[in-house]
Amino acid sequence: MNRTAQSDWEVVIGIETHVQLNTASKIFSGAPTTFGAEPNRQACAVDLALPGVLPVLNRGAVERAIRFGLGIGGEVAARSIFARKNYFYPDLPKGYQISQFEAPVVIGGSVRFRVGEGEAAYEKTVRLTRAHLEEDAGKSLHEDFQGMSGIDLNRAGTPLLEIVSEPDMRSAAEAVAYARTLHALVRWIDICDGNLQEGSFRCDANVSVRRRGDEQLGTRREIKNLNSFRFLQEAIEAEIRWQIETLEDGGQVQQATVLFDETVGEVRVMRTKEDAHDYRYFPDPDLLPLEIDDDWVARVRAEMPELPAAMAQRFTDEYGLSGADASVLTASREQAAYFQDCVQAAGSALAKPCANWVMGELAARLNRTETAIADAPVRPVQLAGLVQRIQDGTISNNTGKKVFEALWNGEGADADAIIAAKGLKQVSDAGAIEKMIDDVLAANQKSVDEFRAGKEKAFNALVGQVMKASRGQANPAQVNELLRRKLGA
Amino acid sequence: MIDASVAELRQALDARKVSATELAHLFLNRIDAHDAAIHAFITVDREGALAAAAAADERLARGERAPLLGIPFAHKDIFCTEGVRTTCGSKMLENFISPYDAHVVTLLKEAGAVSLGKLNLDEFAMGSSTETSYFGATHNPWRAGYVPGGSSGGSAAAVAARLVPLATGTDTGGSVRQPAAFCGITGIKPTYGTVSRYGMIAYASSCDQGGAFGASAQDCAALLEAMSGFDERDSTSLNRPAPQLRAALDAAPQDAARPLAGLRLGVPVEFFRDGLHPDVVRALGDARRQYEALGAQCVEISLEHAARLAIPAYYVLASAEASSNLSRYDGVRYGHRAADYDDLDSMYCNSRSEGFGAEVRRRILIGAYVLSHGYYDAYYLQAQRLRRLIAQDFRAAFERCDLIFAPVSPTPAWKIGEKADDPVAMYLADIHTLAVNLAGLPGLSHPCGFSEEGLPIGAQLIGPHFSEVRLLEVAHRFQQNTDWHCRRPVLSAA
């Protein structure tokens, strides 16, 4: 398909995200939630739906929902209701999932983020419809057990916050940027560990296409259970291609639930059963309405960290950083905290070089060594000391990289110690530099002649020789100035 | 000893005139002698009973004194008992040995009461006659071939036949009060939330409530007090102090001749209008005059919605909740799994169809229907609105009276099999008890006479929320001045 064909179509995407809340116990039982236990060792009587057991709601799960509501500027519902969603599945022990249907705990709110890079980057706001609390299901293991499936209910009853967006996204890139922002936010406000591999953050994407200018939305298909940003991107792109091709070939899109097969990069329709969608929701008689009073919301609000958007705004206002830089620095709470600590030690006048070091050398090194910023061997105060020495001319930017390397390897307590120990201090003594210039000029008469004959290149060669003689420690600006004076230029 | 009240048993045990072990043997022997004919028990736990009795004797020997310490009783087989099978009257749970105890079971174990086993009931408590039990019908001790009522028919029959002095039960739409009436004993269902539902197998969660059976209000008070109390594992459990029932009954009335002076008894006109069996009319009339003789003042009240709409509202709501509550029986983690199936779906369908009896299947289907797409508003939601109208009826009535006096059932017990193929006829028999559950109110049934055929007839007292003390006290005053609760059926020798 060519680009022009695709641009005739408008893509409409809404995303439902299942966020596992990082509580210690399950949403309706006292079983632990730690990941990776042996099968069914963390499934208690309530999780197994033994006859006679009853659910009791976990305060910690509700509190996390409130944090989320405040984090996205939504309304925390004063009263919400738990309902039963009835369907049979072996990983659903009760034959119903306890969820919130008509009255969710969070209503509205929005997420704002940057899409793309450089000149083409733009701000995007996605409105949220709602977020509701529910319980996760167990897992069906399809390895062969005498031709049967094995059911592990350890995950059953793990608290989930299902976050539903409006169909506000118009491309796979926007969808991924939305998901990344949401992912960063739930970690930022500490309601989810964000572990994608373990399924702590899973997206379903509702995708439809329509001809540009059409009022009515196209028929959507829902891609289920995407647990990486790459798969989210690939799945949506594959789905868009498929829908456009189908429609351009005169076909129709049937509403369906599809799965993304990452090995072949294609979506396939899930086996659907007739009547499967008559969930017969009704209020769970075992659970009373959840009431959240203003006091509780106020207490949670008082404990909320500064949110990434507010922090990014502050970085541009107080430190004069660009919107792009501020957005990168606030991608995670740990990185933002690192940067903040660094600026605090270096002084806010040095915010920009601090930002450059955090986003540049430090980020590259963390990435290469797969180290979390919280575990970086170079601490914010150490990086601040390094930035200060570059700024005051003690070392050059290039020497700075050597100092950084030494700090990373633990060769000294701070930049000053390393500069001293390795003799990296920039030579700014005019007498010493003049002596070196004299030696270089005497040994390079040819270059001197060429320069005098008007070849500017020859000047650079001489500067290089002087820097070489100083083993890189001469102050380059000073070398330049003194050399020009000597040559009478 | 067999006919002794709980208070008398208590005195005998405390005075060491009889040991808990002797009492357990006494009642176990009686079960051996008579239960083949009555079939009140699904499981007799001889071993567990004797171990519990021995433990009670040790506690008594140490000088410990507690209301139910060493007193024999039995549980309706709807309460989960660790190590003892819990069937709920269903093939689905025929071999289910619960890995945990219901809250009520724990409380009674701690109280030192001695459980003799598990009592028959309608399958999953769905029924009014104990005929839907997979384990066969229970017979009314007053007359073989007649139902004991239901769903707690095994409990009522066991107490009436003195196979146990006390029994637990549950009441979702009358399942304690109606069998108590049919068997000539006393039964109380407290305010919703008084007895923890944890470990009590769910039928219709918003109506299910544990209750107590005994010969008299006094005996019921002893058991209900021990069963009640806050349980953090039940979200609907009331976090308020358990009522002190026995103490209230032991206090002497101010006016011994007219102990109920000042009591306003509401008589709902709609409940006495038509459809009542003449013997029920007569017995209730006698009881009313007795109450008036004791000083109560009867006032006419109206429960229009409760009388007219309780049946439809109840059968919609209870079936809806039941259809969902019973989805967990899928043959995966416990319970019956069909021997033959082709795939997952047929494993589900065959296991459930084989495991559930006809009445349970009917209610599951009706429940699925009233919740299904397109019918929810007309049925489920409408029934919830009617529920409010019914609750409002009672609230208005309790502005004019303290307690309500009503029939328990339009008729005395019927013949086994008489209504078995006519679910609607069976449902109509619950007309006087359902509304109480929809409103979450406490209700009590006490014996007040007999039919021409010699079958017991009961009277119902209904109170506002948390009025258990008053209900039991009023029934107790009635029983201090009458002897209906002292009548015993003559059991044929085994």
Added chain:
Amino acid sequence: MSLSHADLRRLGRLAKLALDEHQLAALNTQLDNILHLVDEMQAVDTRDVAPMSHPLELTARLRADAPSEPDRRDAFQQVAPQAESGLYLVPKVIE
């Protein structure tokens, strides 16, 4: 309201109950009678009446977020129809 056989089969599928085709007519009559009984309530005007889910209309009591349940897998799986390697076994699940 009365049900068709098709309605009945749909309900059977929803509730996972295999319905005996020979007794479908009898079952249909029984369920129709029950629905006829409850249809009495349709005549009542409840426009201004709020639905009531719970008899006491209280609000949720919350539990502290602390694990309290020990591992009892072995006891729980003793009552399982079929279990192996700690897993409950079911006929193959096909998505």
